[in-house]
Amino acid sequence: MGLDMLTGPDAGELLEAAVSTAGGHLEAWRVTQVDHRGEGTTVAYQATVQWPTGRTDDVLGASSLAADDEAPPGALTLSDGQNRVCVWRLPDDPGLPGLSAALGAETLSALLRSFGLDPAGLRTELVSYRPKRRAVIRVSSAGGMLYAKVLPPEDVEALHRRHEMLYNAGVPVPHSLGWTDDGLLVLENLPGTPLRRRLLQPDGKLPQPDDVISVLERFPPGVLGLNRRRPWSRRAPQYAQMIGHSLPAEAERARQLAEVIASALKDVPLGSDPTHGDFYEAQMMVDSSGRIVGLLDVDTVGPGSRVDDLACALAHCEALGLSSSAHAERSYAMSRLWQPVFEERVDARQLRMRVAGVLMSLATGPHRVQRPDWPAATGRMLDRIEDVLQDAPRR
Template identity: 80%
Template sequence: MALDMLTGPDAGELLEAALSTAGGHLEDWRVTQVDHRGEVTTVAYQATVQWPSGRTDDVLGASSLAPEDEPPQVPGALTLSDGENRVCVWRLPDDPGLPGLTTAMQAPALTELLRSFGINPGGLRTDLVSYRPKRRAVIRISAAGGVIYAKVLPPGDVEALHRRHEMLYRAGVPVPHSLGWTGDGLLVLENLPGTPLRRRLTSAEAALPDPHDVLSVLDRLPTAVLGLNRRRPWSRRAPQYAELIGHALPTEAERARQLALVVAAGLKDTDLGSDPTHGDFYEAQLTVDHAGRIVGLLDVDTVGPGCRADDLATALAHCEALALSSPRHADRSYAMSRLWGPVFEQRVDADQLRLRTAGVLMSLATGPHRVQRPQWQSATTRLLDRMEGILQNRS
């Protein structure tokens, strides 16, 4: 099976075979991310590679190919087969799904791009902020002209996201201003003011955002959002995520399935909603000023019509998940959940809010395995425990 081939002990042989064709020798490797969807599994690795020019720390990617898929014709991406499975392997920035990474991570191309936007490229430095193989990446770009961000997407998605940023920015939503986009999938965004809220949660003295301020950010989403594509909310995908948990952790398969059935039954007779929504609204998407006021909103890829209760449930579920996964965030995350929850329950139906919070937690319970967190099995179990507790405390 592709999942075992890409994450098991034999994965090193696969990576070595791919690197050796380019003159490299794999010295060490570890899985950093797993995305398992049906027939296709995509994995990211952190690797130490010895090249003729010296030793480097590299990010590698590999993705299985479905039987009907054609091997990608991308320089730097190599397709291998063991006679039963076919796998495409690459070294960053040669991701076959994200051609814009080459522009974003190679100085000559990026220098030219910055100049085209009127930005001084002197002292250019790039940092990979996040990377989901074949899906998206975020690059922080520092130069004499200031700090900006490049969001890398499949080329067919980038223009639509640029226009979404424009629409929200003109409506007064505190999103990053888009400077423009490129045909290979690069969206160039201005830096937001403030400090990421998640970073603030490590300080016991930092002010927490008032829940009414949180609601006001969502209230500023314009009605034009209702004309965008609808995205299925996290809460309604609980059965799908329960199945993923069952594949990764068979000992929790039945409990996850039963919890997902409770969520699905509670949502069965509810409509999808006609509110302007963010779609993935939680603390990592918000920046705040010194007083805890929200001054920035990130990642608007998911903005569209939906139900306000799903946005609020996502925020509360992430508070719970962050507290369970990060001891340095725990006290403030729980405090924020206690601060926000009662006010959110005045805005939307309290029982539905709790039900949807539990549903979002099911999606988050796949996270420890996806990012290969140490002791991910126990982390998954703790998230399911919390989900079970929320469902038992419904009114």
């Protein structure tokens, strides 16, 4: 099933068919997230549904199925004779069976008790959700605040072990209390303020570049034994294709920019440094002095090149400045603070090329989250990639 079928006007008929089968009536809907890949498309929706028990605001998901895909449990499968799609209502995501437990008071209370925590006054809040890929739930109770991370079941034990390795090495990651067979990982709350929130404070102190680098230097050698993940910068051609598919008017420009990036990285080794893999301001917690006291989302930790982590941090500064007027001034200031020191520690040309590569991946974001102005926002991201490539030092 094509992208248009899940995001265009016909998607309403699809959602109505699924909701009515469950006894409801779809009153309104909008796309909130699109994950379009070569093997298929997955979409999240915010919907208003009239049920026999009353009107609710629901999160719905839909995913295209290949002809030989089995119908997933927990979702309704629909077909028009040519295309097949599965549709579900949160928390019944077929790729995240632990989500129901993470949002269910009875099962979650029992899990907290098993950790010796008091579940009285239990409250849950869905912090983030990527259909079929992951979800994060903030859990508050008399026992304190925790976070439940929901993953495909086959991934959860490895992430728990990763947290253990880093935590025991002194990296300021959340301590993992444990995991369940259905994909639920329970993490302690970190101290500090999210760096992205600190950027909204005109006088709030920002991390110094040496502090940013020192966090990465704490990663233990055991990281090199984990699976290698291709860095964002090496996937620029793939993301350029995604941009071209969703925005044909920019297809050729995106392709040409990705070609420049790929050519610059073609003969460069992938590296053998312990890396975070997705290192940027939203993953960092800071104290009042701006020192980094927490680091989130270590799913991508593994062997790589330090320059890729530093490029990721700078690219996100640029992307945040382009996408949020509230963050722009401080985000650009942080980029100017970090970049000169980063360029002293790693090859300056490689850093700029990889910044451009990460920006290409981020240029798919406006469409993925369905920003109202996503075509123009995508164009501005491509403009910035051109600027970065133009300013890169020559060989």
